Amino acid sequence: MSESIADKYPNYSPGLEGVIAGISAISDIDSDRSSLQYRGYDVHDLAENGSYEECAYLLLHKKLPSVSELAEFKSVIAVEREVPSYIFEILAAMPKNTHPMDLVRTAYSALAPSDPDYTKPSTDHDANIRKAVRIVAKASTIVGNAHRIRNGLAPLKPNPNHGIAENFLALFSGKDPEPKTVQVMDASLCLYAEHGFNASTFANRVTVATLSDLYSGVVSGIGTLRGPLHGGANEEAMHMILEIGEPSNAQAWIDDALATKKKIMGFGHREYKKGDSRAFYMTKVAKELGVEAGITKYGEIADILEKTMLERKNIYPNVDFPSAYAYYLLGIPIDLYTPLFVVARLAGYTAHAIEQLDNNRLIRPTAIYDGLRNLEYVPISQR
Numbered sequence: 001m002s003e004s005i006a007d008k009y010p011n012y013s014p015g016l017e018g019v020i021a022g023i024s025a026i027s028d029i030d031s032d033r034s035s036l037q038y039r040g041y042d043v044h045d046l047a048e049n050g051s052y053e054e055c056a057y058l059l060l061h062k063k064l065p066s067v068s069e070l071a072e073f074k075s076v077i078a079v080e081r082e083v084p085s086y087i088f089e090i091l092a093a094m095p096k097n098t099h100p101m102d103l104v105r106t107a108y109s110a111l112a113p114s115d116p117d118y119t120k121p122s123t124d125h126d127a128n129i130r131k132a133v134r135i136v137a138k139a140s141t142i143v144g145n146a147h148r149i150r151n152g153l154a155p156l157k158p159n160p161n162h163g164i165a166e167n168f169l170a171l172f173s174g175k176d177p178e179p180k181t182v183q184v185m186d187a188s189l190c191l192y193a194e195h196g197f198n199a200s201t202f203a204n205r206v207t208v209a210t211l212s213d214l215y216s217g218v219v220s221g222i223g224t225l226r227g228p229l230h231g232g233a234n235e236e237a238m239h240m241i242l243e244i245g246e247p248s249n250a251q252a253w254i255d256d257a258l259a260t261k262k263k264i265m266g267f268g269h270r271e272y273k274k275g276d277s278r279a280f281y282m283t284k285v286a287k288e289l290g291v292e293a294g295i296t297k298y299g300e301i302a303d304i305l306e307k308t309m310l311e312r313k314n315i316y317p318n319v320d321f322p323s324a325y326a327y328y329l330l331g332i333p334i335d336l337y338t339p340l341f342v343v344a345r346l347a348g349y350t351a352h353a354i355e356q357l358d359n360n361r362l363i364r365p366t367a368i369y370d371g372l373r374n375l376e377y378v379p380i381s382q383r
């Protein structure tokens, strides 16, 4: 019998599971209590009583804002929300079938040189805070207008009176959104804003730790978020719910999926093994939306999947599962779900990039070599 990897290399942790890869004061995931705090504040208090802007301020400035600090922060965001027109020209030149995640990643790559602090050293803390605010501010304009551009519509100017959630909704739909829609979107952005050393935040930190810049970090983060094992799970979860279609199909569907060892998107989490508290909260919100719209079938399908996953696999849903059908009920196109995750997570990426650069050391792990050694080189003519 061949030796298992675990027996052969007992010090190696596949997927870096459980490996401590840094020290951070940005967010605390308590898996036993299924809780998440941003700089000491429970994320649900922030989502229910605050706003995404307040979360972003807290993540970047390490404290909750006063009334005047928040007003100032919002007014800077309203100015910085404008996106140079060349960005939209680049997006318009991309193939029509481009996924919006690729549009957003490209937009951030192209934005870097237009930042007024472009040439500042990557360790300039104050310049990095200004860059972070610009990066966060522009996201909802980029995602909303990327959607317009791919549908052959002209990009719109953001309304300076809108918050970040409202700006996305107004640009994407071309009309002023309902207050309830804005409230749900804003709360979901709060919940998605930050989550420790997840794959994309870690990729972002690895990038800036070479003394590269915040935009490069964000581009790495967006590319990493795109995959279905990470941010892309919210889109995959909705495709799955639509494939199931009706609650009456759900039990047979999940039985078959488990029998054929399918990964159920929107379930499971590397850190939370007793449930993701953000999922409990979003489930409540999504179900309320369903009742208000008179469309309760997605919540009913979700209940069957959740019950079965818990009974058979002891696996809970993560935030992407209820967010998927909440966004669907809000009328958001499925391929904008992961870009919306970007809109939110940019606050976390930039806070982490600044934390890394303020006390930097190159991130360069090592690998066990498990290949051949000392082979004799044979000239190509003799092979």
Ligand SMILES: CC(C)(COP(=O)(O)OP(=O)(O)OC[C@H]1O[C@@H](n2cnc3c(N)ncnc32)[C@H](O)[C@@H]1OP(=O)(O)O)[C@@H](O)C(=O)NCCC(=O)NCCS
Pocket: 015, 228, 229, 230, 231, 233, 262, 263, 264, 265, 266, 267, 268, 269, 270, 271, 313, 315, 318, 319, 320
């Ligand atoms: C998030 C995720 C990647 C965490 O992965 P991880 O910590 O590496 O855990 P693993 O993938 O090794 O899973 C451990 C076990 O649980 C099972 N499992 C985990 N998530 C599962 C899921 N969503 N559906 C079915 N089985 C799952 C695995 O098959 C594995 O079982 P095994 O030991 O019998 O092989 C994983 O749960 C997953 O792929 N979920 C679906 C994608 C998703 O929703 N991602 C968003 C995360 S916020």
